[in-house]
Amino acid sequence: xSRYVARRLLQMxxxxxxxxxxxxxxxxxxxxxxxxxxxxxxxxxxTAARIRQxxxxxxxxxxxxxxxxxxxxxxxxxxxxxxxPVTELMGSAFPVTLRLTIxxxxxxxxxxxxxxxxxxxxRGRPVDTTVLLLTLVVVSVPTFVSGYVLQYLIxxxxxxxxxxxxxxxxxxELLLPGVVLALTSLAYVTxxxxxxxxxxxxxxxxxxxxxxxxxxxxxxxxHLLRNSLIPVVTFIGADIGALMGGAIVTERIFNIRGxxxxxxxxxxxxxxxTVVGFVTILVIVFLLANLLVDLLYAVLDPxxxxx
Amino acid sequence: xxxxxxxxxxPAGVAGTGPSTAAGLADASNxxxxxxxxxxxxxxxxxxxxxxxxxxxxxxxxxxxxxxFWVSGVLLVLLILMAAWPSLFTDVDPRHAxxxxxxxxxPQWSHFFxxxxxxxxxxxxxxxxxxxxxARASIIVGVCVTxxxxxxxxxxxxIAGYFGGWVDTVLSRLTDVFFGIPLLLGGLVLLQAxxxxxxxxxxxxxxxxxxxxxxxxxxxxxxxxKQADFVTAARALGAGTNRILFRHILPNVLGPxxxxxxxxxxxxxxxxxxxxYLGIGLKDPTVSWGVxxxxxxxxxxxxxxxxxxxxxxxxLTVLAFILLGDAVRDALDPKLR
Numbered sequence: 001x002s003r004y005v006a007r008r009l010l011q012m013x014x015x016x017x018x019x020x021x022x023x024x025x026x027x028x029x030x031x032x033x034x035x036x037x038x039x040x041x042x043x044x045x046x047t048a049a050r051i052r053q054x055x056x057x058x059x060x061x062x063x064x065x066x067x068x069x070x071x072x073x074x075x076x077x078x079x080x081x082x083x084x085p086v087t088e089l090m091g092s093a094f095p096v097t098l099r100l101t102i103x104x105x106x107x108x109x110x111x112x113x114x115x116x117x118x119x120x121x122x123r124g125r126p127v128d129t130t131v132l133l134l135t136l137v138v139v140s141v142p143t144f145v146s147g148y149v150l151q152y153l154i155x156x157x158x159x160x161x162x163x164x165x166x167x168x169x170x171x172x173e174l175l176l177p178g179v180v181l182a183l184t185s186l187a188y189v190t191x192x193x194x195x196x197x198x199x200x201x202x203x204x205x206x207x208x209x210x211x212x213x214x215x216x217x218x219x220x221x222x223h224l225l226r227n228s229l230i231p232v233v234t235f236i237g238a239d240i241g242a243l244m245g246g247a248i249v250t251e252r253i254f255n256i257r258g259x260x261x262x263x264x265x266x267x268x269x270x271x272x273x274t275v276v277g278f279v280t281i282l283v284i285v286f287l288l289a290n291l292l293v294d295l296l297y298a299v300l301d302p303x304x305x306x307x
Numbered sequence: 308x309x310x311x312x313x314x315x316x317x318p319a320g321v322a323g324t325g326p327s328t329a330a331g332l333a334d335a336s337n338x339x340x341x342x343x344x345x346x347x348x349x350x351x352x353x354x355x356x357x358x359x360x361x362x363x364x365x366x367x368x369x370x371x372x373x374x375x376f377w378v379s380g381v382l383l384v385l386l387i388l389m390a391a392w393p394s395l396f397t398d399v400d401p402r403h404a405x406x407x408x409x410x411x412x413x414p415q416w417s418h419f420f421x422x423x424x425x426x427x428x429x430x431x432x433x434x435x436x437x438x439x440x441x442a443r444a445s446i447i448v449g450v451c452v453t454x455x456x457x458x459x460x461x462x463x464x465x466i467a468g469y470f471g472g473w474v475d476t477v478l479s480r481l482t483d484v485f486f487g488i489p490l491l492l493g494g495l496v497l498l499q500a501x502x503x504x505x506x507x508x509x510x511x512x513x514x515x516x517x518x519x520x521x522x523x524x525x526x527x528x529x530x531x532x533k534q535a536d537f538v539t540a541a542r543a544l545g546a547g548t549n550r551i552l553f554r555h556i557l558p559n560v561l562g563p564x565x566x567x568x569x570x571x572x573x574x575x576x577x578x579x580x581x582x583x584y585l586g587i588g589l590k591d592p593t594v595s596w597g598v599x600x601x602x603x604x605x606x607x608x609x610x611x612x613x614x615x616x617x618x619x620x621x622x623l624t625v626l627a628f629i630l631l632g633d634a635v636r637d638a639l640d641p642k643l644r
Contacts, residue, residue, distance in 0.1 A: 015483040018480065018487075019487030022488065026496045026500065027496060030497070136626060136630065137622075137626070139573075139625075140573060140625040141625075142622070143581070144600070145618040145621070152607060241489070242489050248491060248585065264585065267496055279492065282489075282492075283487045283488070
């Protein structure tokens, strides 16, 4: 097991380098951070050259990258263009997005799996058809549409929740944005659980369990559900990274000062250190989430053993 | 459900009938070879004509009986007509603006297909005309990204799966590298570098960060197929790598790839609209649902119709493609029958 983890961690290194270099290349080579500093005005060549030298931008790209990564491992993510250290921005943004992601994941797991089990056990019945149609509608409405509609209905018209989130972003305030963020994935979790249940319902071990005379709840929970959850766990694990980075739209609608907000501002204003720094952290989160999923496999499926 | 399998036998059922049908399967997309195999099978066993149908024909028979396929198909034909010849649906210029009378004018639901059917937006432009003309950008981006992603991801996945070894290691790590950056985020950063963004730049950006899923599906399918007996047989007959890959393996792995691509198509359309909504996709002179939704969001409380109409059409398009993908999967995957 520990050897497997060590091997996986080693395999992550090239992927981490590749992903961060890719984003570094797009931000620093395709865009021009120094020109972005001056907005619409053309910079004075001497000043631009001085800034380039100060920011280590007069070196070839691979040297810039190595320099940047060296700084990152020393805990220095550089300074945003407004003079704030990027680590400070991260310190304020990541806890907020983490809370939002937790709310979203909880909704996904609880409601998604419950609906999936409900429709998977009643295949072809009205409940199943209703749930399936609902998931289809939810999947096809883009987040920015469902976000506005829910914000308008729940936040403005019925006044059940606050339409925008304060800088503190407590769990209570994040409930509505959490639902909006989770909606699409929730529908996928439901469909995945349903399909997986339906496939496993024909398995021999289930017939055996039935023949042994086990009570129904035990068959469903211990035999059917545990085996059916493997693809669902994979999906949710991969979704953690996507949710943290994909909260751009949700955070914009509800005015949440999280990772998505900072990233969006960074991209819009070509604030290179912010973008590269935040994406670097997101890549690490994504890789670790995937590793966690693979390790969870062994817990869920006793047939899988990592030597 | 073995009892369900026999009448509509998929590949699993057909493979057992002999080498001629296996060849017919291998070239499922090539109609002439498939029908030749059918003739051979017919000559051998006249009563077993049913069994010798290729996967493509089989899938088509299955599709024809599926009402979901017809609903989504009719919707998509309408939307594609809208994208190709918008003047069929409206003779109003979507860029014609009249602020004096039409600032946020409400919809007139009884005025079918007329200028004020869906009301007017902030600029006094007909929301109906803009919704009709907006279909083009979304459908072009969706279809082009899907084609590009299928070709690029398909080739990478096929090479990785077929050759294995270090080629596979390198290509799989490359896939992982791109997977580390979410589609929306990568698209945002890449598009920010372009000042003049058109439908084609958006297509390029979405392709650059969208090909990985197809590559993984393709790689997995090729690895399963390359050990099949018909591949060994083809190699024994002296077929070259290209012939094995494109004539024998490709037709057999197309099924899952088509399914993933069709379902993803809707997602690309939604992502294009999201990029436009965030102000980093298409820009104003281009008429697009995302641009219109983005422009209407400021006045959502005074004129919700300006946001809801393009949003409904966008959702309907995505829904139609997802439904089509679902129907195609049911038809192509014999396990579910």
